[in-house]
Structures are given as structure tokens and as C-alpha cells.
Amino acid sequence: NGLRSLRPPRSRRPRRNLIKEGRKRDTGHRTAPLRLLLQATNSGDSTTSPPSSPPSPTTAMSRRGDWVYENNGGTCVAIAGADYCVVAADTRLSVGYNILTREHSKICELADKCVIASSGFQGDIKALQKNLAARELLYQHQHNKRMSCPAMAQLLSNTLYYKRFFPYYAFNVLGGLDSEGKGCVYSYDAVGSYERTGYSAQGSGSTLIMPVLDNQLKSPSPLLVPARDAVTPLSESEAVDLVKDVFASATERDIYTGDKVEIVVINKAGTRREYIELRKD
């Protein structure tokens, strides 16, 4: 009889509750639907009334959504030029209507020609940036060279999608120089879809900044054939001035943006950093 003989006789096996099993299994840490992510963005700090339906796996998920994510605010911007890239982010860390600290950096230099700026949930941002920095170090050891910006772009996308069912609540902007020394900017959503562009804004002030960048940088339509270069013809100092202007404007209307803006400029010579004061209210 083979394996059949090893099973206890039918009468002694415990009765399975097929109804309970029929319900979708709660697989714990592997699944936290995008709904949680959206809850964190939408509900913000208003009183969310609990759902009145009886306890079911879906309600459990939404209840977990009450505390697993939080939006620490902030805005990130990046602009690519012919031979430089500007990446900037404000330094305010908030939660609800509180400011936790005015001097918190959202920017991480992953490689000598590659810088990431992220906004969203700070716990996830730090973990993500740490993860990428560790992978970059491994890459260095294995390939005897630093990671290029396009390679890091793909790695970031894969890292984000890896957690597709319990996402990193991080809205990223990757900026740097590609292998030819031209500026490149990659813009991401929370689950890893990305695109190389000439400029991008992410975070709480992105809706305020993006239209201004569209107007000022006059990006060519991606539908044109032959494809036109999206990098801006502006000079480095003009691009930095534009970044300062957009942040000052976003600070006026977005409560999560302000305090200071950290501007990182990457070019052939290396990387330089400057801090500009913003309104603190």
C-alpha cells in the first residue's frame, strides 16, 4: 500500500474545517496589499472610522494598515543636464501635524556618479537606501568598479518590486551621470515602475513642482521620432537656481516641505553639496 499505510485510519484523523480553510489564508508578513499603502496616503491624520463589517481577513489587513505605514513627508527633485545632474530634497521630517526634526537628510550617495533621493515613510526609506548601498558595495567587490547609474536604476526597480505585496513606502528619484557622462534622472513609484527622464519631482510637493518644471524645462514629447534628448540645455548654475525657486514655491503651500533644502550636484569633477534655508512654518 506504500504511503497509504502510514496515514492513520480515516476515523482517527482530525476533522478539517473546510469552511475556515476555504477563506483566504492570512500569510502574514508576505502580503499587505497596496490598499495599506493607499490608506496611509489618503487617510493621513483624519479620524478614520473603523469598518463595521465582522472580522474577516480583509478587515484584519486594514487594521494592520493603521500602524504599519506612516508618511513622513518631504519633496525630492532631480534635473539632468548635458554633463551634470542636480538632485535636491528638503530636510524636514514630519508626522501628522508635527515636525520631528528640521535637519534630516533624504539623500543618499550610492555611488560616485549616482545619488538617490526618497520621500515617504522614513523607516522604509532608510532600509531601502541601506539595502542599495550594501548591494553597491558587493558589486564593487565582484566587478572591481562602482555601479553605474543605469545599473543602479535597474537594481532599485527590482528591489522595489521584490516587495510588491508589502511595499517600501518610498517615492524615489535617482540622479547621476550615465556611462557617457551625460546627466540622467530616473523616477519611480512605490513598486518599482521607472522611466528615464530629463527631470522629476516626487513626494508631498511633487504636484506643486512638476508643472513648473514642465513649463521651464520644456521637455520634448516622448512621442517624437527620432527621439529627442530630454536633458535640459540649461547650465548647472541655472538649474540649481531653478531648483531653489521651485522649493521656495513648494514650501509656501505644502506643509510637509520646508526648513532646508539639500542640493547635491554631480558632475565630471565630482559631487558637491549645498544647503539653502527655507521657510520654517
Add this chain to the structure above:
Amino acid sequence: ATPPSPAPAEPRSSSDERNQSRINPSRESMDASAAAAGGGDGTQRTLNPYVTGNSVIAMKYKDGVIMACDTGASYGSTLRYKSVERIKEVGKHSLIGGSGEFSDFQEILRYLDELTLNDHMWDDGNSLGPKEIHAYLTRVMYNRRNKFDPLWNSLVLGGVKKGPKGDEKYLGMVNMIGTHFEENHIATGFGNHMAIPILRGEWREDMTFEEAVKLIEKCLLVLLYRDRSSINKFQIAKITTEGSTIYPPYALKTNWGFAAFENPSKGAVGTW
């Protein structure tokens, strides 16, 4: 008969709202959340804090870091424990203060014990500084959050350690989901709303110990008056290069002699 359902949760406006004790943690809410969280496999995770500690306030001063909190732990709206020590030393260079679920704080102290013991056993002349312990705690809190099994605390980590630029003071905070940052002054829980504005206005770089104590007492007094779960029994701790000192608990002088309190029914006889 089933007990009445608990009062709806208070509006959540900040992460530390999570640390505030729920009104009357009832068995029903525990059962409901346990059943829902358990799903098919019957495992349960605590999703509500039960015995909670109040705010912790800390700031850097000239010689090091000073930290203070009250010695109470509440069970919902009951002030259940009144002599609880919520600031502890960690290794030679740091102090940890915890608000939120007290049993989770004790668990964290056990983790830190293991960490410092292992560090001590290396016997290589190195010791863990506040920055390292902060980084360790951040990882612990974040990873527990990833497993949907959080340690329901807001932790304050302060200390002084010799670094390349001389004695480096360090003060940072981690909350239950892993949000962490470093600042010159920190407050958790209600302190975030009431003590931080005072600290932002009056904190200066080189305060002496006496000035720092005065400032912290000002914050503790505001919390005593306005936070209903705070009690009039406080502990102050300091850490400098010489070492750490946790002072015995003491009470602050309060003033209730306002005309409106003296004769409350003056303008409306029959009121209480």
C-alpha cells in the same frame, strides 16, 4: 452576555498617538483582533498596548545628555503602577528611555543585555556607543514591524562617547515602526506636542546641568498639568563621560491656587 464594545479609537494625528493607552482595553477588542490576525493558522499577535508608559523627555547639555520621565505606567485609563523605572543604562556610554508598552520595553532591555554581554565578551577594548545602540534598536524595531509583530514603544537613546572629534554627545529616537532620527532635544508621546515647543524655544547649546534640569522640569510640569496619564513622581538621569547617574524619584511643586479653582461655583451656584 458579551461585554459592551470599546469606545472608538481617538483620532490618530501622530505616530505617538499609537503609544497612548486605549480607553479600557476590553477582552472583546483583543479577541476580535486576535481572531482576525490569526486567520487560519491560529497564531496571535498583540496589536494593542496594554500597560503603557508616558512621555520621555531628553536633551543634550554641556557635559552630556539629560533624560527625564515620570515613574508611572497606566493600564488603559487606570494609573496602575506608580514606581516604574523607564530610564535604564545601557553599557558604559548610553541611557535608554522608553514610552509605550512596558513589557515590550522590558523585552528590549533583555535584547540590549544580550548585545552588551556579547560585546563585553569580545574583550577587545571596544564598547558600544550610543550611535551603535541606536542603529541596532532601529533595525530591531523595523524588522519587528515587517513581521507585523511590533514592539509597541518609542525609545529615546542618549549618550556620550569619545570619537575622532573628542567627546561626541548623541541623542536619538526610534518609534515602533522604525522611524528614527537624531536631534538636540527629543520628547515622545504627549511630550512631542507640549515639551518640544518649549525646548525649541529655550534650548541652547552649552547649558549647565542646573539650567538643563530647570528646563526639563518646566517641560515635566506642563506635562503633569495637561497629560491626564502623567503622575507627580519623576526621575531624572544624566550621562557624561564620567558615567551615568539615575537620580532617585522626586515630586514637583504644583500650583492649583487659581481664583477660578478656589471657588468654582462662584458664578454659577449649584455647579460642580
